[in-house]
Amino acid sequence: MPEKLCQRNGQDSEPVETTSGSSYKLNQVSVSDRGQYRCRAGRGDPVYYTQYSEPVYILITDQPKAVLSISTQWLNPGDSVNLICEVKEPFTGWRFSWYKTVPYRTELPSLLDKSYSVEPLSGYETTEESYTLSPAGPTDTGGYVCRAGRGAPVYYTDYSEPQYLWSGDLQSSVSLSPNRTQHFTLKSLYLSCDQKGNSTGGRLMRYTETGVESGCSSNWRSITGSTCNITSTSTWDSGVYWCESGSGQSSNAVNITVSVGAVILESPAHPVTEGNSVTLQFPFNQTNMNITAEFYKDGELIYNETTNKIM
Known part of the structure; x- marks a missing residue:
């Protein structure tokens, strides 16, 4: 031969x-x-x-990646939310599948890092790049992923990175308790997942531009899996925090900002019920308090005085 x-x-x-x-x-x-x-x-x-x-x-290309984006991450009653899945490849004929994240279970499909398993949404496979939750409500709070497939047999992308949706009027078996959303650097911050009824297995979660983290990161002093005491805050500690119960329920979410500025605005961390009183606190990150405090709503001055409180 x-x-x-x-x-x-x-x-x-x-x-x-x-x-x-x-x-x-x-x-x-x-x-x-x-x-x-x-x-x-x-x-x-x-x-x-x-x-x-x-x-x-x-021609051999990189593994195609699915990228999920959400039209809004913070829900108001009656809102509709669009989930948009993109594949940055020059091929056509993709079909898109949509999933909600659930606690990791070996019998379910899971993300590569096993941080979550996934369950398909109703009517989850479409030729459209978008999927609409309408109207979205408190039960839609949680994480979402997508993936795309093409050809026969079907070739699938990996699951996208999770994106999250939070509702302001959420009633859950677990809640997150910080007392405010804005904080100065170099201060202490305590976060706790409060369990209700028979709920167990709560864990603290954090979401930033770089992704989602479970539990306390290495620069935090962890007390238990569901509480964290940050002894000296930095701008790196900014992010959206929430808790997840062992059954997969999500708590209210708090968008925490750590600032190096001279002033911050202290306001309730949770939604306020109509008819209740609200106190806005205006602390200064310095000892000189002989400064006039000015409060603005939607860009318009509504109050000023030499003290730092408004009722």
Whole structure:
């Protein structure tokens, strides 16, 4: 049988003989394997070679990624929310699947890091890049992911990174208790997941631009899995915090901002019921208190005085 050589980008490779002829197999291809391939045959001793075949260029791309975005992360009663799934690849014919995250269980499909399992939404597979929750309500609070597939047999992307949706009027078996949303740097901050009834297994979660974290990070002093005491705050501690019960219920979420500025505005961390009183506190990050405090609503001055409170 003639000897056949495969050449990639001008470099000879070892032939692989099979019952169907000669072949060269690329196992577990990566982007580095892309390039121009050609082959030639040879026989005899000394070897007499044919000319090289016409070249074939093999294009190998990165694993397609699904990216999920949400039209709003903070729900008001009656809102509709659009989940938008994108695949940044030049191919067409994608079908999109939509899921809600649940506590990790071995019998369910799960994210790669096993932080969550996923359950499909009703009518979850569509040719449209968007999925609408209308109207979205407190029970829709939680995490969402998507993925896309094309071809037959279907080739799927990985699940997207989770995106989260929070409702202001949420009634859950677990709640988060900080006393305000804005904080100065270099101060202490205590966060606690409060369990209600028979709820167990609460864990503190944090969401930032870099993703979601479970539990207390390494620079926090953890008391238990559901409470954290940050002894000296920094701007890095800013983010959306919430709790998850063992059954997968989400608590209210608090968008905490840690500031290096001279002043912050203290206000209730949770939604306020109509008819209740609200106190806005105006603390200064300095000892000199002979400063006039000005309060604004939607950009308009509504109150000023030399003290730092308004009822």
